[in-house]
Amino acid sequence: MKILLVEDEEMLNGITAKYLRAENMTVDTCFNGQQAIDYVNTSSYDVIVMDIMMPVMDGVRLCKLVKQNLRTCHIPVYMLSAKVDIKYQLEGLQVGADDYIAKPFSMEVLRTKILNMLRTRYRIFERYSNMTEI
Numbered sequence: 001m002k003i004l005l006v007e008d009e010e011m012l013n014g015i016t017a018k019y020l021r022a023e024n025m026t027v028d029t030c031f032n033g034q035q036a037i038d039y040v041n042t043s044s045y046d047v048i049v050m051d052i053m054m055p056v057m058d059g060v061r062l063c064k065l066v067k068q069n070l071r072t073c074h075i076p077v078y079m080l081s082a083k084v085d086i087k088y089q090l091e092g093l094q095v096g097a098d099d100y101i102a103k104p105f106s107m108e109v110l111r112t113k114i115l116n117m118l119r120t121r122y123r124i125f126e127r128y129s130n131m132t133e134i
Contacts, residue, residue, distance in 0.1 A: 001118065002026045002043075006036040006050035006062065007080070016049070019107045025114075033057025037065060040072055047114050052081040052092060060095055067096030076117045080105060 003020055007013040008031045017027045028043065030036050034056045036048070048066060052059035059079055066072045076099075079092040084102045092100045099113055 001046045001114075002028070003114070004036060004039055004043075004045045004048045004050075005029045006031070006033065006048065006054065006059070008032055008051060008054040016107065016110075020111065023111055031055075033059065033062035033065075036062055040066060040069075040075075045075055046118060047076050047078065049078045049080065049110070049114075052079055052083060052088070060091060063092065063097050064095040076114075076121075078110070078113065 001024075003025050005013060005017050005020070005027055007016065007029070010031070013029050013031065017029050020027045028039055028045075030039055032054045033050075036050065037057070039045075040048070050059045050062055054062075059081070063077050063079065066075060066077060073096075077097045079097045079100045080103055081088060081092070081100065082103045083089075089100045089102075098117065101110060101113070
């Protein structure tokens with residue numbers, strides 16, 4: 001499983017990446033939305049975990065670009081933010097985020113949400129790839 005982690009806070013970026021790598025996940029890290037776009041255009045990812053408030057390009061704009069691109073719109077996006085007000089959560093979800101996780105967050109909850117999402121998508125793929133169309 002390959003994850004792109006986009007978090008401008010260096011310490012949180014490092015801790016989150018270290019935790020996910022310890023869970024046998026491959027993690028690429030970057031520190032702003034523009035860097036993330038460059039990564040997404042040159043590599044494929046199973047999941048993107050991103051902060052909302054970042055320099056250069058924020059997470060809302062990044063999510064919108066990812067979800068509007070036919071090559072990347074299928075990638076699950078998890079938004080992380082200290083903005084817990086419902087209007088910010090709705091903004092993130094309305095641009096296509098698959099989940100919105102308030103900071104501070106539990107690494108175990110993040111890991112479990114990622115695994116559940118991928119398990120569900122795998123089951124859907126398996127179900128429909130085995131069907132015969134007439």
